[in-house]
Amino acid sequence: MTNNHLISPSLLSADFGNLQRDIEMLNNSEADWLHVDVMDGVFVPNISFGQPVVKHIKKHARKPLDVHLMIVDPARYVQSFRDAGADILTVHYEACNHVNRTLNAIKDAGMKAGVVLNPHSPVSLLEDTVQDCDLVLLMSVNPGFGGQKFIENTYSKVSALKELCQRKNPACLIEIDGGVNLANAAKLYAAGADVLVAGNSVFSSPNPAQTISDLKRL
Ligand code: DX5
């Protein structure tokens, strides 16, 4: 069976001591993208890793890197994440002074551009931005950590975003990040999601590659 569901497993839940092994597993799985979470300890409480690690991930990955910047003023780092190997770059609406300018800089640098909304930010903020997006990422947890509980209000935000995209940019993909698992994925697709990020539910599963296939086929 084929569908248009894309899965972007989050390396935040991988074994950082065995990153190459875990990337190989993803290369050999049905994962579509590799989700790479960059955190600065200011925009979010946690610090993850930066460009030097992304560069090494890129060396081994055979799928597009979906780099999610959880950092203040991300416009400063567009080119350096391109140089590190990002294929898709997403920046938080809440972290940008000039969202549209930043999205255009990402596209000019040769990447797909996306904007991210925190759980507290309404979809209506994107009325004048969605035209410039290749994708929109809705956070379904407060960003900063893997393994958190999915926020149920996300379903209605996905429907609202789907309606906005249909009106203003039907090609825009809808990506969901945080607490995604086999129990909520089908309902997210039904509401209009195209891409699901999954960290804990993939890497804590006894068979991560199988869980990726299962998430894709729901
Ligand atoms: C959270 C990150 C997520 C995280 C998702 O701040 O943006 O990408 O890795 O992990 P799970 O799927 O475990 O919630």
Ligand code: ZN
């Ligand atoms: Zn993320």
